[in-house]
Structures are given as C-alpha cells and as structure tokens.
Amino acid sequence: MAGQHGDERAVRDEVTAARRVVVKIGSSSLTTASGGLDADRVDALVDVLVTAREAKEVVLVSSGAIAAGLAPLGLERRPRDLARQQAAASVGQGLLVARYTASFARHGVRVGQVLLTTDDVSRRAHYRNAYRTLDKLLAMGALPVVNENDTVATDEIRFGDNDRLAALVAHLVHADLLVLLSDVDGLYDGDPRKPGTRRIEEVAGPADLEGVEIGSAGRAGVGTGGMVTKVEAAGIATAAGIPVVLTSATHAADALAGRVTGTLFHRTGKRSADRLLWLAHASTPRGALRLDAGAVRAVVERRTSLLPAGLTGVEGHFAAGDPVDLVDEDGVTVARGLVNFDARELPRLLGRSTRELAAELGPAYEREVVHRDDLVVLR
Numbered sequence: 133m134a135g136q137h138g139d140e141r142a143v144r145d146e147v148t149a150a151r152r153v154v155v156k157i158g159s160s161s162l163t164t165a166s167g168g169l170d171a172d173r174v175d176a177l178v179d180v181l182v183t184a185r186e187a188k189e190v191v192l193v194s195s196g197a198i199a200a201g202l203a204p205l206g207l208e209r210r211p212r213d214l215a216r217q218q219a220a221a222s223v224g225q226g227l228l229v230a231r232y233t234a235s236f237a238r239h240g241v242r243v244g245q246v247l248l249t250t251d252d253v254s255r256r257a258h259y260r261n262a263y264r265t266l267d268k269l270l271a272m273g274a275l276p277v278v279n280e281n282d283t284v285a286t287d288e289i290r291f292g293d294n295d296r297l298a299a300l301v302a303h304l305v306h307a308d309l310l311v312l313l314s315d316v317d318g319l320y321d322g323d324p325r326k327p328g329t330r331r332i333e334e335v336a337g338p339a340d341l342e343g344v345e346i347g348s349a350g351r352a353g354v355g356t357g358g359m360v361t362k363v364e365a366a367g368i369a370t371a372a373g374i375p376v377v378l379t380s381a382t383h384a385a386d387a388l389a390g391r392v393t394g395t396l397f398h399r400t401g402k403r404s405a406d407r408l409l410w411l412a413h414a415s416t417p418r419g420a421l422r423l424d425a426g427a428v429r430a431v432v433e434r435r436t437s438l439l440p441a442g443l444t445g446v447e448g449h450f451a452a453g454d455p456v457d458l459v460d461e462d463g464v465t466v467a468r469g470l471v472n473f474d475a476r477e478l479p480r481l482l483g484r485s486t487r488e489l490a491a492e493l494g495p496a497y498e499r500e501v502v503h504r505d506d507l508v509v510l511r
C-alpha cells in the first residue's frame with residue numbers, strides 16, 4: 133500500500149507541521165522483562181519528547197500503572213480481577229508519575245498528572261473542565277501525563293485500554309497528530325511473530341484493512357488490547373480529522389519529526405462537534421429509550437431534540453444526565469444521548485406533548501427528553 137496514494141506527501145507534511153501532538157505509550161514499552169518500570173526506557177522516551185517540545189506542544193498518555201504496581205505488591209503477572217488491578221494501579225501510578233517527574237526534571241520540564249474517567253469526558257461540565265486543565269497546563273509550559281483513573285473506574289465505565297483514551301484525548305485537546313507507541317513497529321498484515329508477515333506503511337481508509345489479521349496483546353503480557361484497540365483508536369482519531377502514526381517506542385523520534393516510520397493512518401473525516409465523539413465512543417449506555425417511527429425520523433434525519441411525544445418505552449435504571457441509547461421499533465440503536473430525566477420519571481411522560489405535561493405537572497416538564505446538543509446519531 134506504500135506510495136499508492138497520491139496525497140501521501142501532503143499527509144506526511146501535515147505530520148511534520150503538527151503543532152499539538154498526543155503521544156501514547158503502552159505498558160510493554162515501559163517495563164523490564166522481569167517486571168517493573170524500566171528507567172532507561174522512560175528516560176529515552178522523555179529525551180525524545182523534550183526535543184519534540186522545541187517545535188510542538190506535547191501531551192503524553194502513558195499506560196504502565198498496573199504493570200509498575202505488580203512487583204511492589206508481590207504479584208507475578210497482571211491480575212484478572214478488577215480489584216487487584218486497581219490496587220496495582222494505585223501503587224503503580226504513583227511510581228510511574230514519580231519516574232516521569234524525575235526524568236523530565238533532568239531537562240527542567242514540569243509534568244502534571246491528569247487522571248480521567250469516561251464520565252469526565254462524556255458529561256458537558258466535566259469535558260469542558262478536562263479541556264481547560266489540559267490547555268492551561270500546556271499554556272503554563274508543563275507537560276500533561278494522562279492515564280485512566282484506574283482506581284475508581286468500575287467495569288461498566290472503564291475505557292480499559294489507553295489506545296482509545298489517547299484518541300479521545302487527541303480530539304479533546306484539538307491535537308493535529310496522534311502517535312501510538314508500542315513494542316511493535318507498526319501494523320502488520322498478520323501476527324508479526326509469524327514469519328512472512330509484512331508491515332503496512334499506510335492506511336488511507338477502512339478498505340486498506342480488509343484481510344489484515346489484527347491480533348491481541350503481545351508477548352510482554354502486560355499490554356491490554358493488542359492491535360485491535362490500536363486500530364480502533366486510529367479509526368476514531370482519523371474519522372475526527374487527526375492523522376495517526378503507529379510505531380515502536382524506539383522510533384518515537386522519527387515519528388515526531390515526521391520521518392517515514394511505522395504505519396501512517398490518513399485522516400478520513402473532519403473534526404466533529406466536540407463532546408459528541410466522546411459520547412459515541414467513551415460512554416456506556418445505562419438504559420434505552422424506545423422511539424416511534426416519527427421520532428426516529430426527527431432525530432436521525434432532521435437532527436431535532438427528542439420529545440416525550442415520540443417515546444414508546446423505557447428500559448434500564450438511569451439518572452438524569454446519564455448516557456442512554458435511542459432505539460427504533462425493531463430494537464435497533466439509532467442514536468445515543470444524555471437523558472434529562474431519571475428512568476422512574478419517564479413512564480408517565482410517554483407519548484404526551486410537552487405542553488400538556490407542563491400544564492399538568494409544571495414548567496419543569498416542558499423540557500426535551502434528550503436535547504439535540506447532547507445527541508449523537510449512530511447510523
């Protein structure tokens with residue numbers, strides 16, 4: 133696929149010119165074979181990021197909290213249960229950030245730790261706040277080090293992998309480039325441990341991924357999603373207008389300087405309305421609202437708010453502000469949105485006009501069930 137696309141040069145130029153970059157590094161690139169953080173590898177990454185900062189603003193999304201916490205807690209491998217993973221993350225996150233703080237301090241650079249959950253990025257007030265904090269850190273010359281807030285995230289609301297988190301952070305901070313660093317130097321057309329597989333140099337769109345065997349985590353055993361989550365993350369970022377370079381940590385300097393390395397994913401879409409990307413990819417629906425055919429047309433085609441008149445059913449236990457799926461009469465999900473009512477309030481509103489409800493129950497009931505600004509169409 134290399135060189136087949138006429139706009140390759142233009143995309144490479146964009147990569148070189150990127151002013152704000154999100155770099156994500158996986159656990160497998162930060163740990164030693166025997167477990168624990170590898171100070172030399174952290175230092176090597178930090179040196180590259182410090183050089184990149186001469187021309188760009190850099191946000192680092194770093195995994196490694198769980199991996200760093202294993203040895204200090206006497207664990208031989210990554211535990212499967214959430215509670216022990218969270219205990220390891222709690223111990224490891226402190227060690228990880230201490231390591232980055234010391235390593236960046238060699239260059240006089242301050243780091244700021246930012247721990248995010250899915251709620252922080254799918255609810256409007258939290259989203260704005262996360263953006264403001266990251267933007268301010270950059271403006272004040274500090275380097276944000278982002279990770280998921282592993283110790284408080286429950287199974288339902290976890291990202292679980294930092295690849296998708298990195299794609300969403302790239303969108304959140306309005307980055308012009310996402311660099312995913314792993315222990316493998318790009319996307320291969322099959323499991324790179326098998327002889328005969330080849331690195332794919334460019335992915336111009338989903339068609340270039342047909343027939344590619346995208347496998348799970350590698351031999352280090354400390355990573356989570358393998359290539360699957362990296363390709364998903366690249367899909368999210370490129371659809372939102374951000375090109376992605378996927379390569380190994382050892383090629384980080386090349387990637388950041390715009391030299392040809394790893395796999396380059398071209399952007400496939402334009403920058404989308406801010407928070408809605410998070411709503412589609414970061415939130416877990418807490419319930420479902422069933423819509424009649426007229427409401428489906430209004431929401432999907434005319435992009436209007438969802439009113440109680442178009443509702444025919446409610447499922448799940450959710451509170452006002454939670455993400456819910458909007459499903460059609462056949463049960464197919466057509467959109468996702470943040471609902472303005474608790475689940476228990478909705479049954480009495482089904483099929484009623486807002487005017488009728490306001491007259492009967494008071495002006496608070498004149499509001500939309502889901503406002504169009506809080507709604508993302510999924511089909």
Ligand SMILES: Nc1ncnc2c1ncn2[C@@H]1O[C@H](COP(=O)(O)OP(=O)(O)O)[C@@H](O)[C@H]1O
Nearest residue numbers: 158159160314320322347349350355356358359
């Ligand atoms: N098609 C593929 N191309 C490249 N790597 C792949 C592919 N399929 C599976 N992998 C595996 O994915 C691993 C990277 O994922 P992971 O271990 O989760 O890394 P990280 O800790 O960097 O997030 C590689 O080491 C590789 O063995």
Ligand SMILES: N[C@@H](CCC(=O)OP(=O)(O)O)C(=O)O
Nearest residue numbers: 159195196197198293294356
């Ligand atoms: N938040 C977790 C990250 C999990 C994760 O995505 O790991 P990886 O696949 O190595 O990027 C941690 O810090 O251990």
